[in-house]
Amino acid sequence: MLKAVLGPEQSKFIVNGLPPLELQVGKDGFFDGFITFATGMDNMWLMPTMNNKWAIDSAAVLFPLQPLNLIQKGSLAVVRLQYNKNAMSWTRVLVESRPDAAHANVYLVDSGARQMVNVRSLYEMPLEMKRFPPQAIPVLPSISSSPDLAPGEWGKLANVRITVRMNAVKENRFVCDQLTVYEAFTRADLDFGAAIRNGIELERANFSFMPMDDKRYNIIGPPQIRPSNDAFLIDQSSQGRPVFYVSIIGVLMAVASLLLIIGYAYRRVQVERAHRREDVQEPP
Secondary structure (H helix, E strand, C coil): CEEEECCCCCEEEEECCCCCEEECCCCCCEEEEEEEEEEECCEEEEECCCCCHHHHHHHHHHCCCCECCCCCCCCEEEEEEEECCCCCEEEEEEEEECCCCCEEEEEECCCCCEEEEEHHHCEECCHHHHCCCCCCEEEEECCCCCCCCCHHHHHHHCCEEEEEEEEEEECCEEEEEEEEEEECCCCCEEEHHHHHHCCCCECEHHHCCCCCCCHHHCCCCCCCEEEECCCCCCCCCCCCHHHHHHHHHHHHHHHHHHHHHHHHHHHHHHHHHHHHHHHHHCCC
């Protein structure tokens, strides 16, 4: 269901049922991206860009969802999940197994995390959401000294900008070394392990220079995730506000168009009535 490909001509990550994620890997194997999820050096995912995130979120809000009827290994679905104390949002998942009648183990294709959810919280993935490739790739870093972090502290690395050198594929994960991160204000390049151990503030997505312990960036932490059965509640978080505003503008434009049509029809009726009166008043 998951496949990593690293080659001189083309590198990509494949999730069955979705377009492959084409990776921009240089001739020397260097890859630039962001950390999306990590619980340790042997459990880390990277994202090449966040440009598609808002489009995927919008598709989940704008199109109606239906409960997923066939829940089995390989099924694509969406589920509303909450990361820590952040607002709940729709998440694309791939069903990996169904251990019992009430639960399913799913793989979050856009972050890399794995989670057990209630099967009643799974909904069919709209066609519009299937047009996007997976957004996260699994990596297996190879460094001499791993940072000594508690499980919950790894979540604070979410959105950190990072450069790695990919040199192999193992168990459908990209083996990489030369992990490099960047200081938040000077953009100076730093060794990943040394920067984490010294608690240096690092550059993050959207060029936000925030301390590593800033809770606003701890969006993908250890599994404090709870599913929701509500399929039609629109997320009004800051990430969902642009979609909400676009929806309001669309409604206003539709109303304006309807008023124009009514006005045009009313004008035609008035003109026809005037013509009929002229015909009646015209002498034989």
